[in-house]
Amino acid sequence: MILLSRPAASRIREAAAAGAGTARVSLDLGRTEAEVVLEGEAVAFPDGQRVAVGELADVEANPESVYAVLEGAVEKVTWFSEETGRVYTLRATRGWPALEISGILMQRIKGVDPREDAAAKAAAVSPVRGRVLETCFGLGYSALHTARDAESVLVFEIDPNVIDMARLNPYSAPVFEAGSKIEVRQGDVAEEIQRLPGASFDVVVHDPPTLAIAGELYATAFYEQLHRVLKPRGRLFHYTGDPGSRNRKQDLPGRVAQRLGEVGFASIRREPAALGVSARKP
Numbered sequence: 001m002i003l004l005s006r007p008a009a010s011r012i013r014e015a016a017a018a019g020a021g022t023a024r025v026s027l028d029l030g031r032t033e034a035e036v037v038l039e040g041e042a043v044a045f046p047d048g049q050r051v052a053v054g055e056l057a058d059v060e061a062n063p064e065s066v067y068a069v070l071e072g073a074v075e076k077v078t079w080f081s082e083e084t085g086r087v088y089t090l091r092a093t094r095g096w097p098a099l100e101i102s103g104i105l106m107q108r109i110k111g112v113d114p115r116e117d118a119a120a121k122a123a124a125v126s127p128v129r130g131r132v133l134e135t136c137f138g139l140g141y142s143a144l145h146t147a148r149d150a151e152s153v154l155v156f157e158i159d160p161n162v163i164d165m166a167r168l169n170p171y172s173a174p175v176f177e178a179g180s181k182i183e184v185r186q187g188d189v190a191e192e193i194q195r196l197p198g199a200s201f202d203v204v205v206h207d208p209p210t211l212a213i214a215g216e217l218y219a220t221a222f223y224e225q226l227h228r229v230l231k232p233r234g235r236l237f238h239y240t241g242d243p244g245s246r247n248r249k250q251d252l253p254g255r256v257a258q259r260l261g262e263v264g265f266a267s268i269r270r271e272p273a274a275l276g277v278s279a280r281k282p
């Protein structure tokens with residue numbers, strides 16, 4: 001699928017204004033470059049679709065949006081699901097795009113791009129070896145990072161809309177390629193984890209949405225399951241988000257660390273670079 005964001009739209013419009021016959025632009029949000037042909041008022045894409053250059057004005061004017069070229073029209077990559085009542089939007093950044101669910105970002109973009117955010121999470125459990133469990137797929141960025149050194153990565157995602165978004169995101173593509181070490185299972189990890197064998201993972205990366213929208217993924221019962229499925233000496237990284245103030249009420253990393261200790265984790269450490277907490281099963 002051809003995806004456009006501001007840099008590509010600007011370059012096409014500038015080339016058209018200068019009377020050029022072709023332009024080299026990225027049609028996959030900066031992953032690769034391709035040549036488009038300028039034919040008067042229209043731009044012809046490599047897959048044969050043609051769009052009026054004027055239609056790219058919206059793309060240029062909305063730097064945070066991603067647009068798809070579909071049946072000769074340019075459409076924002078966003079949809080509403082009646083089933084979940086949520087809006088899913090792919091959001092352009094300076095690097096890898098982010099996923100927004102009803103206005104809530106699923107990756108960090110402030111002062112860091114989503115790729116660096118995922119790299120920091122993987123680094124918090126490095127060196128990664130053996131079997132990895134990732135609780136929450138999103139766009140698969142942290143799974144892609146842990147998969148580099150892991151034997152295999154099993155990852156759950158509750159929302160099929162999110163998996164659909166990942167399927168059209170160029171930066172998530174390696175997850176679905178033949179030979180990928182990542183297995184994505186659609187389901188609620190809070191339930192599915194109960195069916196996983198004990199002591200079967202070397203590393204767990206727990207990257208849940210905020211406490212306000214996924215309280216069950218911060219509950220003691222869930223932490224007991226994380227502890228159960230880890231092998232002895234297995235490592236956990238738990239994303240908590242902005243550590244905020246050390247005020248007792250707001251100190252989420254502190255509360256998470258305490259509860260991880262209560263279910264048996266040891267070597268519990270704050271990981272400021274990854275905005276979370278790491279721990280080890282004794």
Ligand SMILES: C[S@@+](CC[C@H](N)C(=O)[O-])C[C@H]1O[C@@H](n2cnc3c(N)ncnc32)[C@H](O)[C@@H]1O
Nearest residue numbers: 106136137138139140141142157158188189207
């Ligand atoms: C913060 S994002 C994960 C980002 C991901 N690690 C990445 O690198 O792109 C959280 C994801 O967890 C999913 N989720 C929420 N509750 C879940 C549950 N109970 N089981 C599995 N996935 C869940 C959300 O739909 C969302 O896609």
